[in-house]
Amino acid sequence: MNMELLNSIDDYIKQKRYRLVNSVIVYKNNELVFERYYNKFNQNSKNNIKSIWKSILSICTGICLDQGYIKSLDEPICKYLQEFNQNIHTYHKLITIRHLLTMASGIFWNGGIHYHCPMLEQLWRSKNWLEHLADIAMADVPGIKHVYKEWDVILLSAIISKVTGMDTYDFCNKYLYKPLEIQSGEWPISLCGITYTTIAGKEENSDLSARDLAKIGLLFLNNGIWNSTRIVSEEYINLALTPSNYSIQALTRTKLDKSYGFLWWLFDDGYACRGYGGQEINVLPKQNLVAVIQATPTSQSKSYGDIFNEIIRKANKGY
Secondary structure, eight states: OOHHHHTTHHHHHHHHTOTTEEEEEEEETTEEEEEEEOTTOOTTOOBOOTTHHHHHHHHHHHHHHHTTSSSOTTSBGGGTOGGGSSSSSGGGGGOBHHHHHTTOOOBOOOOOBTTBOHHHHHHHHOSOHHHHHHTSOBOSOTTSOOOOOSHHHHHHHHHHHHHHTSOHHHHHIIIIITTTTOOOOOOOBOTTSOBOSOSTTOGGGGOBOHHHHHHHHHHHHTTTEETTEEOSOHHHHHHHTSOOOSOOOOSSOSTTOOEEOSSOEEETTEEEEEETTTEEEEEEGGGTEEEEEEEOOOSSOOOOHHIIIIIIHHHHTTO
């Protein structure tokens, strides 16, 4: 590890005028080797995780599968969500849990511009989210096309709650957060009982520290084991990190976004969690490296992948 190059991150961030970057930390061989904070942040400061929540939800799904709450990823969601078992649309009974994990449900989605999403705002105003989603048009046959959207993770959260009999946050807290010693506020929950991280501006409850995010990366790096305890099966992790054979509408346009697994972004030599406005957990398994970047999201999406590519990657290679 070229520590001189790694320590140049401060100057790089100033040069690029990345005023919203709050945290950059790096673990090598399971050891913390670099830690920087900006904007009065410190190791205890929490930053909104945005869509990194999706990758965390994937882990919860794996735990559900491991513990027998769900029998197969190919089970149709109508088995658990009766709103999708009403013959409203022929395709509804074809949607499986696997389709939700790969964002291939086929439900129509228009994400709006700069994190202003009228479709989500309509959902928030509805009294029954599942009935609302069941009424949305189907754009594609399930399993044909990946479209990055919120509907699929909302339905996945509803299923986790349904099969476990627990609030999705409570399940995550019991089986993932507490074993990893991660502290988080309770996730927002809709009036109809569905847990989601963004409900009319209440998403701050899902804030995590940079070190907590690194634990998520380290868990996958170590094949689902934390402090000698199995948290999620290696079999599920391998499935989660297998590319989906769909046409990808990428979250970002960086050269690393090659494909998508089970709510994890995959690239040539590793994988990542990504969240709006510059939240990143990057894992390079062959190099035993985990890197976290946090930033304050704004109405215009920004990403800081070049910090990882131009500094951390090169420092790891000894440049």
